[in-house]
Amino acid sequence: MREVFTDVVVSAGWVVLGYVLLLDVTMLLLVLTGARRVSLSRRWSGAEGHSEIFASPLTPAVSLLIPAHDEEAGILDTLAAALGQRYPALEVILVDDGSTDRTFELVAARYELAEVTPRPTASLPVDGEILSVHRARTGDPLTVVRKSSVGRRSDALNAALNLARHPLVCMVDADSLLEEDALLRVARPFVEDPANVVAAGGVIRAVNGAHTDRGTVLEPRLSKHWLVRIQTVEYLRSFLLGRTGWADAHALLIISGAFGLFRRDLVVEVGGLDPHSLAEDAELVVTLQEHLRRHRRPHRVVFVPEPVCWTEVPETWGVLGRQRRRWAHGLGQLLWKHRRMIGNPRYGPVGLLALPFFLIFEFLGPVVEVFGLASIALAGGLGLLDLGTVAVMIGLALSVGTLLSVTAIAVEEFTYRRYRRGRDVVALLAAGVIENVGFRQAHAWFRLRGLLAALTRRNPVWTPMPRTGFSGAEPQQAREALPAS
Amino acid sequence: VDVAVLAATGASGLVGALLLAVAVAHVLRTRREEADERRRRELTPVVHALLDGDGGPRPDVAGAPAALDDVVLGLLPQLRGADRQVLRQVLAERGVVARATADLSARAAWRRGRAATLLGAAAGVHHTAALAALLDDRSPDVRSAAARALGKAGDPAAVLPLLTSLDGDRPVPQGLVGMALLDLGTPALPALREALTTGDAGVRVLAAEVLGIHGDLAAAPALQDLLTDDGHSVELRRTAAGALGRIGSPRATEALREVLAGSDSAALRRVAAEALGRVGDPAAGGALTAGLRAPEAEVRAACADALAALGAEGQAVLSAMSGGTGPSAVAARAALDALALSRRPVRMAF
Numbered sequence: 001m002r003e004v005f006t007d008v009v010v011s012a013g014w015v016v017l018g019y020v021l022l023l024d025v026t027m028l029l030l031v032l033t034g035a036r037r038v039s040l041s042r043r044w045s046g047a048e049g050h051s052e053i054f055a056s057p058l059t060p061a062v063s064l065l066i067p068a069h070d071e072e073a074g075i076l077d078t079l080a081a082a083l084g085q086r087y088p089a090l091e092v093i094l095v096d097d098g099s100t101d102r103t104f105e106l107v108a109a110r111y112e113l114a115e116v117t118p119r120p121t122a123s124l125p126v127d128g129e130i131l132s133v134h135r136a137r138t139g140d141p142l143t144v145v146r147k148s149s150v151g152r153r154s155d156a157l158n159a160a161l162n163l164a165r166h167p168l169v170c171m172v173d174a175d176s177l178l179e180e181d182a183l184l185r186v187a188r189p190f191v192e193d194p195a196n197v198v199a200a201g202g203v204i205r206a207v208n209g210a211h212t213d214r215g216t217v218l219e220p221r222l223s224k225h226w227l228v229r230i231q232t233v234e235y236l237r238s239f240l241l242g243r244t245g246w247a248d249a250h251a252l253l254i255i256s257g258a259f260g261l262f263r264r265d266l267v268v269e270v271g272g273l274d275p276h277s278l279a280e281d282a283e284l285v286v287t288l289q290e291h292l293r294r295h296r297r298p299h300r301v302v303f304v305p306e307p308v309c310w311t312e313v314p315e316t317w318g319v320l321g322r323q324r325r326r327w328a329h330g331l332g333q334l335l336w337k338h339r340r341m342i343g344n345p346r347y348g349p350v351g352l353l354a355l356p357f358f359l360i361f362e363f364l365g366p367v368v369e370v371f372g373l374a375s376i377a378l379a380g381g382l383g384l385l386d387l388g389t390v391a392v393m394i395g396l397a398l399s400v401g402t403l404l405s406v407t408a409i410a411v412e413e414f415t416y417r418r419y420r421r422g423r424d425v426v427a428l429l430a431a432g433v434i435e436n437v438g439f440r441q442a443h444a445w446f447r448l449r450g451l452l453a454a455l456t457r458r459n460p461v462w463t464p465m466p467r468t469g470f471s472g473a474e475p476q477q478a479r480e481a482l483p484a485s
Numbered sequence: 486v487d488v489a490v491l492a493a494t495g496a497s498g499l500v501g502a503l504l505l506a507v508a509v510a511h512v513l514r515t516r517r518e519e520a521d522e523r524r525r526r527e528l529t530p531v532v533h534a535l536l537d538g539d540g541g542p543r544p545d546v547a548g549a550p551a552a553l554d555d556v557v558l559g560l561l562p563q564l565r566g567a568d569r570q571v572l573r574q575v576l577a578e579r580g581v582v583a584r585a586t587a588d589l590s591a592r593a594a595w596r597r598g599r600a601a602t603l604l605g606a607a608a609g610v611h612h613t614a615a616l617a618a619l620l621d622d623r624s625p626d627v628r629s630a631a632a633r634a635l636g637k638a639g640d641p642a643a644v645l646p647l648l649t650s651l652d653g654d655r656p657v658p659q660g661l662v663g664m665a666l667l668d669l670g671t672p673a674l675p676a677l678r679e680a681l682t683t684g685d686a687g688v689r690v691l692a693a694e695v696l697g698i699h700g701d702l703a704a705a706p707a708l709q710d711l712l713t714d715d716g717h718s719v720e721l722r723r724t725a726a727g728a729l730g731r732i733g734s735p736r737a738t739e740a741l742r743e744v745l746a747g748s749d750s751a752a753l754r755r756v757a758a759e760a761l762g763r764v765g766d767p768a769a770g771g772a773l774t775a776g777l778r779a780p781e782a783e784v785r786a787a788c789a790d791a792l793a794a795l796g797a798e799g800q801a802v803l804s805a806m807s808g809g810t811g812p813s814a815v816a817a818r819a820a821l822d823a824l825a826l827s828r829r830p831v832r833m834a835f
Contacts, residue, residue: 043595047602049633056664057698119819120782193658392489399496406503413507
C-alpha cells in the first residue's frame with residue numbers, strides 16, 4: 001500500500017514539474033517571439049512617421065476616459081499627463097466615481113470647473129446616478145462627470161463613453177501617467193489601417209520609485225520595495241514581451257485597462273463594458289473579437305510595444321493579493337462567458353490558442369502549482385521521496401523560471417534600456433532570480449482563491465487600491481490649489 | 486532524474502551567461518552613448534556653420550565622423566528652402582544618399598524601409614520611380630515607408646502610383662496613402678476628383694476625405710452626387726457629407742438637409758448635421774430644429790451644436806427650446822453651455 005501511495009505521489013510530482021516546465025517553456029517561446037518583434041521594431045526607430053501622424057488632418061480625434069475613485073494622491077499628475085499628450089485632437093473625460101476624498105475638489109480648483117448640461121452621444125446603461133457634469137474653464141479639453149459609485153470600474157467607463165465625442169476612446173487608469181508621445185504611438189495603427197484596426201494596447205510599466213514631476217516621468221528608477229521590483233520584472237515579461245508575442249500570433253486577448261485604445265462606435269455597438277465583469281478590459285477585447293468574427297467583419301487587435309503608460313503597482317502583500325484574486329476571478333468569469341469560443345476554430349487563433357492557454361495555464365495553473373508543491377513537500381517530509389529527487393525537481397523548476405525572467409530583463413537591456421542606473425539593473429536581475437522563491441508561490445495562492453471565487457460564482461467585488469501618489473509629486477502643492485475656505 | 490539534473494544545470498548556466506551579458510552590455514552601452522553624445526555636441530557647431538554660410542572656409546564634411554549624418558538627419562525635417570538644400574547637399578557629398586539608394590534593394594526589410602524614409606526626406610524628386618516600385622514590396626512596413634517617402638519627396642508624379650497601391654495584391658493602408666496625398670498638396674487634386682467617380686469604394690472614400698480637407702470647391706458636385714445616391718455605402722456617403730461640410734459651400738445645404746431628414750442611418754444624419762453646422766447656411770435652421778427631436782442622442786447633439794454655429798438665429802432657436810424638459814431641451818442647453826464656455830477668456834491651468 002505504501003508503495004502504491006509512493007508511486008502516486010512521485011508521479012504527481014513529475015506531472016507537476018512537467019506542467020510547470022511546459023508553462024515556462026511556452027512563456028519563454030512567447031517572450032522570445034516578442035523579443036524578436038521588439039528588436040525589429042527598434043530598427044525602425046525614428047522612421048515610423050510619428051511627426052507625419054501628428055501633423056495629419058486624417059489622424060482621428062481621441063477621447064481619453066479616466067475613471068477615478070479616491071485618487072487625490074495622484075489625480076492632478078494623471079490629468080497633467082493626459083492633457084499634455086502630443087496629439088492633434090483629444091478630449092479628456094474624468095469620471096469621479098463616488099470619491100470620498102478630495103479628488104473632485106482638487107480637480108475643480110485646478111481646472112476651474114463649471115457645471116454644464118450633459119451632451120450625451122450614446123445611451124449605454126449606467127447603474128450609478130449621474131450627479132453632475134462639469135467642463136474646465138481653463139481652456140483645457142476636460143470634462144468631469146460626478147456619479148455615485150456602484151463599486152465597478154466598468155460603470156464609470158460606460159458613463160464616460162456616453163459623453164465621449166471622438167471616434168477613438170482611450171481608457172486610462174487614474175493612477176497612471178502617459179508618456180508624452182504614448183497616444184500618438186498607440187494611435188498609429190488606427191491612422192495607417194483605419195479599415196481593420198479596432199483596438200490597440202500599449203506597454204505598462206511600474207511607476208513606483210520613478211522620479212516624476214507634474215505627470216512627467218523624469219527618470220525611471222526602481223522602487224526600494226522588493227515586491228515592486230519583482231512586479232517590474234513580471235510586467236516586463238508579461239505586459240511587454242508576452243503580449244507582443246500573442247499579438248504576433250494574432251491571438252491578443254488582453255489590452256490592459258490601464259492603457260488601451262478602441263474604436264468608440266464598436267465599443268458602443270457591443271453594449272459598452274460588461275457591468276458585471278471583474279476583468280472588464282480583457283472582457284471587452286474578447287467580446288469585440290467574438291462579435292466581429294461572428295459577423296465576418298474585418299478586424300485587427302494590435303499591441304504596440306513602444307508607447308508607455310506608467311502605473312502604480314501594489315506595495316504590500318495584502319493589496320497585491322486582493323488585486324490578483326480579482327484578476328483571477330475576472331478571468332474565470334471571462335472564460336465561462338465565452339466558453340463556446342474555447343477550442344473553436346471559427347474564432348481563429350483566439351479560440352484555438354489564446355483561450356485554451358488561459359484556461360489551462362492561467363486559470364487552472366494555480367491548482368496544479370499549489371497542490372503539486374504541497375504534495376512534493378509532504379512526500380519529502382514523510383520520506384516518500386528522497387530529498388535529492390525533491391531538490392532536483394525544485395531546482396529545475398526554479399532554474400527554468402529564473403531563465404524566463406532573466407531573458408525578459410536581457411531583452412529590456414538590449415532594446416529599450418529604460419533603467420539607466422547600474423544599481424537598478426543589478427536590482428532588476430536580482431528580482432528576476434528571487435521572484436521564483438516565494439513570490440511565485442504566493443501568487444499561485446492568490447490566484448487559487450480568485451479561481452474558487454469564480455467557481456462558486458461569488459459576487460464580484462471591486463476593491464480599490466490604496467494610492468501612494470507619484471515620487472517627486474508634492475501633495476502640498478496640490479492642496480495649495482484649493483481655494484482658502 | 487539525471488535528465489532533470491542536466492536540464493537544471495543547463496538552465497542555470499544560461500541564467501549565469503545572461504546575467505554576465507546584461508552587466509557587460511550595460512557598461513559598454515553607457516560608455517558608447519556618452520561618446521556619441523560628446524561627438525554630436527562637437528559636430529552641431531559644424532552644421533550651424535554650414536547653414537550660416539557666412540563666407541568663411543567651408544568645414545570639411547566629407548571627412549567628418551559618421552555622427553554628422555545623425556545630426557543632419559535630425560535637423561532636416563525642421564528646415565525648409567535653402568537651408569534644407571544645404572543639408573541635402575551635405576548628405577549627397579558624404580555618400581549617404583548613394584548608400585540609401587543601394588539599400589532600397591537590401592535583403593532586410595528595415596534597411597529598405599529606412600532607405601526609403603531617408604530618400605523621401607533628403608533626395609527630392611530624383612527617386613520617385615524607385616520609391617513607387619517599393620509600394621509593391623513584400624513587407625507591409627516597407628510599403629508604408631515608401632508611401633510616406635513619396636509624400637515627403639513632393640513629386641506630383643507619385644499621385645497615380647499611390648492611388649493604384651490602394652487595391653493591388655499588396656495594398657498600402659488607406660490612411661498612409663491619404664497622408665502622402667495630403668503631403669503632395671494641390672497637384673494631387675485632379676487625380677483625386679477623377680477617382681471620386683471611377684475608383685472603387687475604398688478609393689472613393691479616401692478621395693472624398695482628402696478633397697474635403699483641401700476644401701476643393703470643384704469636387705463639390707461629385708461629392709453631392711455620392712451623398713444623395715442611396716446605392717452607395719453609408720461610409721462613402723458619410724465621408725462625402727463630411728467633405729462637403731469642410732468645403733463649406735451653401736450649394737450643398739439642400740443635399741445635406743435631405744439626408745438629415747430622410748436617411749435611415751443615424752451615423753450619416755449626425756455627420757450631415759455637423760456638416761450643416763460647418764457650412765453655416767441659415768437655410769438649414771428648419772432641418773436642424775427638426776433634427777433636435779431625433780431619437781438618437783448623437784444626432785440631437787450634432788443638430789444642437791450646428792444650430793449654435795449658425796449664429797444668432799440658430800441660438801435663438803436653442804434658447805427657445807432650452808426651457809423644456811425633454812431630450813431636445815437637454816441637447817439645446819448642452820449646446821448653449823458649450824457656446825458660453827467657448828466665449829470665456831481662457832486661463833491656463835499651469
